[in-house]
Amino acid sequence: MGPNPFTARERDVLREALDGATVADMARRLFLTEGTVRNYLSSAIGKVGARNRTEAGRAAEFRGWV
Numbered sequence: 001m002g003p004n005p006f007t008a009r010e011r012d013v014l015r016e017a018l019d020g021a022t023v024a025d026m027a028r029r030l031f032l033t034e035g036t037v038r039n040y041l042s043s044a045i046g047k048v049g050a051r052n053r054t055e056a057g058r059a060a061e062f063r064g065w066v
């Protein structure tokens with residue numbers, strides 16, 4: 001499966017995304033701004049070559065990274 005490519009915060013937002021949380025919900029729960037959440041999501045999506053946050057979350061969960 002390879003080493004986990006995500007930072008701790010990227011893992012946090014991916015976990016929230018798996019639960020179906022909106023960006024606003026994630027920001028509120030993680031004490032971040034919405035823009036920061038979007039940046040973490042974008043980075044995480046790019047690291048796994050996913051098309052969206054749900055796909056990235058599922059790929060990370062499948063690999064045991066979140």
